[in-house]
Amino acid sequence: MPAAAAVGDAGAGSSGNGHPSTIPGGFKHLVVIYEENHSFDNLYGGWGSVNGQAVNGSQSVAQVAQNGTTYDCLPQVDVNLASPPLSASCTDTTHNIVSHFANHTFTIDDYIAPTDTTCPPAVQGTPFKPNGWLNGTGASGGCTRDLVHRFYQEQYQIDGGKMDRYTTGSDAVGLTQGQYDTARLPIYQYLHSDGAPNYVLADDFFQGAFGGSFLNHQWLIAARTPLDTTATVNNSIVDANGMPNTYPQYTPTGTVKDTQWTMACPGGGNDYAAACGNFAVNTIQPASPPHASGAQLPLIDDTKYPNIGDRMTAAGISWNWYSGGWDDAVAGHPGVNFQYHHQPFNYFAAYAPGQPGRAHLQDETKFIAAANDGTLPTVSFVKPYGDENEHPGYASEPDGSDHLVDLLKTITDGPDGKDTLVVVTYDEFGGQSDHVAPPVVDKWGPGTRIPALLVSKKFEGSGVDHTSYDTTSIVATIEKAFHLAPLGTRDAKVNPLFSGIRIGLDG
Incomplete structure (x- = not known):
């Protein structure tokens, strides 16, 4: 290991307030790039090995029907995967399915190519097509339809x-x-090209909470689920199987209701440990602008429920949240695919317009400028704009991976490149399957395994990290690096990313 600072040490120096001045391992900058909606098997399942070290790659798990019987064929509703246009080569009379696909994993690229025109045009007024755009009718990029990714559904899955x-x-x-052909992804090809930085692939990294983007962005920065302080909310209702909705292959066993909030507690009130009451788990809008129409979460009181930004500010640690399209959204003309619920600090009172914390919410263009100029803060969170975040349904996976490569090149080729550790991960599974069971920690998660990489020009070699992590490992890394108090119970106990850092530095 290089002598700059051992992993877990305070670093090469300390700031005037007694906090370390570097990330463990001697890094002066940490950049977290937060992509969208893919499970590990779906995206990185075909990674193979890294320097002879095996990656826990994709394995097919036979899917079962509501009654527990195994499907012979996989039903499909995506307009480019249904039969027609594909041949009906698989018949399942027991479950009344005629499909092109047998009951096992398949490669999406074999049916929807990166150049296919299956993406929704990024134009205001474009109609919503729940099952996707038939090839030849949409924009290029090889998009699939979106998949449900919600709190109760994932637990059932x-x-x-x-x-x-x-x-x-x-x-x-x-x-x-x-699943995608991993070796064809721009990120894979870049990291295996001449002159690319070394990397560590974490193959046991899980999304922090069950469900979707809104909740997992909250867990990224606050390691908890927010409480809705509104007097009354429209609580979810689940059936005997824990499901809140009807789907093509699922019929509820009783009354159901699928809302933004957890189900009511049997005795009323709110029980965080039991995950019941007025907790917001599915997409809800922030009270502060910019936001879309619909139900809003009242501003979260940072004095009661702080986030990692509050902790860093109090400790004098420089940081920013950089979001693609932020300036346009704040100015009142957001891009078609700007996602308001991907801006987690905007839900907190300390970051409302006019508050000091607002200055930490910046446009992605300012991150790129800082990386080019050598003026990166100690900690940067980077959230790409919708078209470039890899989200199924409205974003192209290969185009999003191209943007990710561009960000990595900007960071590692910049003046701060040698001193910067980059964490690349995804907010959640996006409804895609994975074969690795997540650890059972609490009623909130962790959920499905997701892709995660550590990348640095300072790494001496590439490797695989089999340590168990979840989304809160990122804030735990910051907390332990700078001796900050944990935000909650999960980040207090989860593994920080120190093992992965050590693997990269040791080479």
């Missing part, structure tokens, strides 16, 4: 660790078993 109900618990049914 995981099925106590059996990982066999993704198809039944999804509006996109068999698309849950689709």
